[in-house]
Amino acid sequence: xxxxxxxxxxxxxxxxxxxxxxxxxxxxxxxxxxxxxxxxxxxxxxxxxxxxxxxxxxxxxxxxxxxxxxxxxxxxxxxxxxxxxxxxxxxxxxxxxxxxxxxxxx
Numbered sequence: 039x040x041x042x043x044x045x046x047x048x049x050x051x052x053x054x055x056x057x058x059x060x061x062x063x064x065x066x067x068x069x070x071x072x073x074x075x076x077x078x079x080x081x082x083x084x085x086x087x088x089x090x091x092x093x094x095x096x097x098x099x100x101x102x103x104x105x106x107x108x109x110x111x112x113x114x115x116x117x118x119x120x121x122x123x124x125x126x127x128x129x130x131x132x133x134x135x136x137x138x139x140x141x142x143x144x
Contacts, residue, residue, distance in 0.1 A: 056096050057124035061116035062106040067096035070124035087113060
């Protein structure tokens with residue numbers, strides 16, 4: 039990710055705006071990946087791309103995505119680009135870091 043992409047992604051995350059990614063040579067607006075609900079990720083994993091699109095794309099872009107009818111490869115490239123553009127990877131929580139020290143009693 040370039041410095042400008044990182045800056046754009048951070049700004050998108052802070053303002054709640056949409057990022058963009060291209061599928062079938064058409065640029066679509068996508069919610070930041072950290073705003074994707076588990077149900078959207080589940081739809082993506084189960085191949086329900088219409089439900090996924092309705093959850094993560096701008097409302098005005100959902101029908102365009104459906105009409106484009108992208109291939110699996112195009113969808114995979116699009117989702118990867120969308121996650122990179124918005125500065126996060128879906129389904130991964132930063133969570134609490136593991137302790138570097140063992141807590142086992144000796």
